[in-house]
Amino acid sequence: MFIGRKNEINYLTSQYRNNESSLILIYGRRRVGKTALIEEFIKSKKYIYLLATQQDINIIIRNFSMEMAEFFHDDITYRNPLTNWDDLFKYLIKNLQNVDEKIIFALDEFTYLVAKDKSILSILQKYYDLYFKDMKIFIIITGSLMGIINDKILSYESPLYGRRTGNILLNEMNLWEIKDFFPYYSVQDLIKIYSITGGLPYYLSALKNKKFNDIISTVINKNSIFYNDAFFILKEELKEPSKYFSILNIISTGHNRIGEIASLLNTNSGEITQYLDNLIKLGIISKRKPFFSNESNKQSIYKINNNYFNFFFRYIFPYQNLIEIDNYNVLLNIIKNDFDFYTSKIFEDISRNILFKFGKNLTGDNITGIGTWWGKNKLENNGKNEEEIDIIALTEDKNIIVGEVKWRNKPLKIEVLYSLQNKSVFIKPYKYILFSKSGFDENLTKLSEIDKNIILVDLNKIGELFNSIPD
Structure with missing residues (x-):
């Protein structure tokens, strides 16, 4: 069953219908x-799908x-395949002239x-300019090598610049989008698995x-596929992977x-600046x-932008010696003792994403910007201590909402709210929001009702909130 990607x-x-x-x-x-x-989109349509x-x-x-010859029922070309790009595209153009409906051509x-x-790139540009732009054809090209995407396809110097009629940057699914992979999981378990795999459908499908x-x-x-996949992905993009692996582990x-x-x-x-810049360019980390x-x-x-990479470089990469000798119990114990702390950091990102998505439902405000803050608060402790505010959200009316996020095994006490109010006094927020794994104590609940x-x-x-999203 295909999940998500409705937009x-x-x-x-x-685009296909125009x-x-x-x-x-x-x-x-x-x-x-x-x-x-692509497979979901081309169902019930005429298509030529080619996988490089x-x-x-x-x-x-x-x-x-x-x-292509098989698609056009051409036994002669099937038995005598073409040998260069020009002949390939000419063959496609010639045969498309005999087709009435729009054809999807996916590379x-x-x-x-x-x-x-x-x-x-130049060959595709030539035939698009001369023929394809005036034909009933829907061309889809895809790519995973982000260095080539940025330098050769999206750049102003690319032969395809100005020819593309649309771009889709396919990002990971959000937490609320992965629930259909695990319909019987609690929200807590969804958050935990999201902390391991991120929102990558390939991994989610393997575990569903x-x-x-x-x-x-x-x-x-x-x-498992998870053990070497990070190595495989990064080695495709990077010339000196060992240095990058060490940086990501840190x-x-x-x-x-x-x-x-x-x-x-x-x-x-x-x-290390150039290494960090390269990882940012590839979308692996963010600054x-x-x-x-x-x-x-x-x-x-x-x-690190992806939770699978985060989990891999925290728990798999540094403990390969244990894994290679099948000493899984020791590693499982290491993960067990650290996993709540690890998940707590990801829960902060999740909470910001939830507020950004469901801000109107939660606060009555449309959220236009969101982030976090750390630094020295001049109005608290004479500016001596470094402090952090987990959530700072800017509303459509330019008001500020601040928030605290806690992944604890006991209800949040009212003191957490007081602490947030003290360290955010310099911002002058008009609303406060608290996210908690284990709920809230009686005093805090009563105060929020007032x-x-x-x-x-x-x-x-x-x-x-997740259940309120229309199917």
């Missing part, structure tokens, strides 16, 4: 569901021509072709029939400032600044 399907359908030709780029990192999206592989380019062209993993033969207690054992098993353990990272690598900040800060702010931190500017969100409330 993307609707967009592709609207009377003009289209050239759509669908891109995003591996495992995000590009192929599954890591084979020699001559073999790829040969295979492509055979698949999946197009970036593999570009990596092997960058002339394909498992009980939650078996999930971690499956993920750390050396025979960030995954919470040492996320450039000085900390450089110190643990026994080098200086200037030596975050405190809310309200300017571009020159030196308090930036680095965060003061509607205090909003409490527990896992039950999160579940209600």
Whole structure:
């Protein structure tokens, strides 16, 4: 069963139904569901689907021509495959002239072709300009190699610049979108599995029939897809993966400032700047600044964007020696003792995403910006202590909502609210929001019933929000 991606399907359908030709780029990192999206979209339509592989380019062209010949019921070309791009596209153009309805022509993993033969970009441009733009054809190209996507396809210098009629950056699913993979899971277990896999459909599908207690054992098993997948993905993009692996391991353990990272690598900040910039360019990490800060702010931190990478570099990469000798019990115990702390950090990101998505339901306000803040509060402790505010949200009316997020095994006490009010006094917020794994104590609950500017969100409330989304 295909899950999610309704907006993307609707967009592709609207483009397909117009009377003009289209050239759509669908891109995003591996495992995000590009192929599954295409397969769902092309159902009940006429299509030629070609999947690029890591084979020699001559073999790829040969295979492509055979698949096209099969589509056009052309036994002669099937037995005598074409040998170059020009002949391939001419063959396609010639045969499309005899087709009445719009044909979908999908080149999946197009970036593999570009990596092997960058002339394909200019060739596709030529035939699009001369023929395809005036034909009943819906061209879809996809790519996972983000370096090539950014440098060769999206850039102004790309031969395809100005020819693309649409782009879809396929991101991970959000927490509320993955619930259909695990319809019987509690919100708490959904958050835990999201902390391990992120919102990548490939991983979620691989785990969807498992009980939650078996999930971690499956993920750390050396025979599972999860054990080597991070290596495989990063080695496709990076020339010196070992240095990047070390950086990602350090960030995954919470040492996320450039000085900390450089110190643990026994080098200086200037030596690792290019590595960090490359990881940002590939979408693997992001550089975050405190809310309200300017571009020159030196308090930036680095965060791994994908929870699978986060989990991998925190628990699998540094403990490969245990995994290789099948000493899983020791690693399971390490994870068990640390997992709540690990999940607590991800729950902060989840809570910000929930407030951004469901802000109107929760606070009565449309949220236009959201982030976090850390630094020294001049109005608290004479500005001596570093403090952090988990959530700062800007409303449509330019008001500010601040929030605290706690992943604890006991109800939140009213003192947490008082602490938030003290450390956010310099912001002058007009509402406060608290997210809690285990609910709230009686005093805090009663206060929120009196003061509607205090909003409490527990896992039950999160579940209600998720269930309120139309099918």
